Amino acid sequence: MLGLSVIKETDNIVKSYKIGNTKIEICDSAYKNNTPEDIEKILNRVTEIGWQIVREARAKGKDV
Secondary structure, eight states: OTTOOOOOTTSOEEEEEEETTEEEEEESTTTTTOOHHHHHHHHHHHHHHHHHHHHHHHHTTOOO
C-alpha cells in the first residue's frame, strides 16, 4: 500500500481527522529534529513533485 506507515507511541500526532471511513493522523516525526535548511529542502522537493504532477496533467489535457 502506498504511504502506509505505523504510528509509534513516540510519534507526536499534530492533527487527526476522518474522511469517510479513513482515519488520517499527521505526525511531526518527519520534521522533528530537522534543521531549518533540511525543512526547506523537503518543502522544495514537495513543490517540485507537485508541479511535475500539474505539468503531466496539463500535457494530458486535464484542467488543473
